[in-house]
Amino acid sequence: MVTLKHLAEQLSVSISTVSKALNNSDEISPDTIERVKALAKHLNYKPNKLAVSLKKSKTFTIGVIVPNILNHFFAKALYAIEMEATKHGYNIITCLSNETRSKEDNSLQLLSNGSVDGFILSIAEETQIKDNIEHINDILKQNIPIVLFDRVSDLIACDKVIIDDFGAAFEATEYLLKEGRKHIVLIGDIEELSVGKLRTNGYLKALEDASDYSSGPEILSLKRGESAEAQIESLLRDDNSIDGIIAIDNVSGVIALQKAIKHKRKVPKDLSIIGFSDENVLQFTDPKLSTVSQHTFDIGRASVELLLARLEDRTPKTHTTKTIKTKLILRDTTL
Amino acid sequence: MVTLKHLAEQLSVSISTVSKALNNSDEISPDTIERVKALAKHLNYKPNKLAVSLKKSKTFTIGVIVPNILNHFFAKALYAIEMEATKHGYNIITCLSNETRSKEDNSLQLLSNGSVDGFILSIAEETQIKDNIEHINDILKQNIPIVLFDRVSDLIACDKVIIDDFGAAFEATEYLLKEGRKHIVLIGDIEELSVGKLRTNGYLKALEDASDYSSGPEILSLKRGESAEAQIESLLRDDNSIDGIIAIDNVSGVIALQKAIKHKRKVPKDLSIIGFSDENVLQFTDPKLSTVSQHTFDIGRASVELLLARLEDRTPKTHTTKTIKTKLILRDTTL
DNA sequence: GTGAAAGCGCTAACAA
């Protein structure tokens, strides 16, 4: 590895001269700067990032902790985060909590030792269910900034990026009501998460507000141990009166659609389906699923922006919660 | 941030004593060790990783560069890599090339300055098409080890993890032939990649070997600018004689299946479909797609193992190419 | 315009 020292020796100048020259200091003569830069280029010199970071107490690295990268939502969020971070000259260190509190805690601990300047994090399911978020607040206490996205907690005081889950589900339900649907079922496997609760409430409120809707709310809360497909298929098979489905997680909408096709239900004539997802999750169905689009790319980008603002002291002392707009995208599974 | 210096001052001992105590050196008295450790724990001391890395010239960090994280194959590979790396006490810095050579090169450059101990990389499409791999060899020349996975190149001398693409496609085609299929079409959008070529050759060889197969090979090479769905749909619509499909990329198989259902083709009675993918890509179709499973998790794990072996000097001078077994998984779209 | 020296936080050879 080529170091400043090597360059200095070759050029018979001091290390500090070389350093300054490479940083275009106006203390150094143009001539020297040129000579130094020429040799640096020739020898393919690259400043050792560890040394610079150590010296400056600044790593230009963000720790990103996501619950499950096999979930397309998080994959896309990571994509957006990486793109935006790179744009600003930051690297990302990626950790996966796999929905467990222990791994989340572990990653936080392991990176909060000078490895990263801050964190972008979506809370693990286990953490959210137990509502045990001390490990996260511990990091905050050490003055390491964190931006929470999607899955957040009121018990944590930091910057956050969310979508209007309540409003989005409300709007989707309202749409089905306007279509004249009489039996709308909500399907999901994320009732325990902050976002799941909000979406469920949005659905409930919309039904409540509908004066001419006679059947009560009906929720199929998918059980973990059992096949989601079997549960959804049996729902559709057993009850022919269902004419609307709101799927509040990533995949239930697609499953419902596949089962509806299999059982020859006319979609959307006799049955409307709206899923929750980013635009291009499981995009190859025919007909195409109507969805509440989460603008995942914007979520990731906003998270990075918020964190960098915090790191560069461009933010007020108070914490920001940024809400990314959702959009109801009507494709082929709604009228 | 708590440092050794803080601990040393509080305990009125030297910094090196503290350092040694924390590392359980037998130069230090049990008593001192205990006192040091107690205070360290109390103050939540964490050794600064940058300093340790700088000192030891060892970062315990792996740079992972993948072409496209929205492709489920790479998401899963990343998942496996993160899991395995974490298990061995390594972090991963993730970079996305987005299939471009420039970003791939950039990431390599930016991390080869002491940030990582080595790389795990799958070659970007642009790099593979142009067969311009000097930037990768440059890194190798600097004695930074690289493990290539999935998309590899003969022009790069390093450890590699691949699957038997030729054999897998051969086996899949053979299976359809044994089913008695008379008109088997290959669909794909990755003919330009190393893996795509190998898979295509496997298909061709299988047809060639089949004495009683009268129609020639037929390949639908999906054009980039146009909709894959439209191209596949028109194939199926225009030619009713097609009774077998081998899809060599991640998603074409699912698209073909959806279109077949839409056009009321009996699957698998009148049309067999085999896709290429990991087990749980787009898993919610009904019927379920038969696939060549790539054992993506094993690919990721093997990549980490190979790299760590190299880093820890446990490997011979020569380079290893590890081939991960594929498996033809027959689900519902084959007889 | 250039260089010496201190120091970021840590490890490790050597001295006491």
Next chain:
DNA sequence: TTGTTAGCGCTTTCAC
């Protein structure tokens, strides 16, 4: 058993 010192590669203040 403990402490001193040098040094990883870099930046930056201060002196020349």
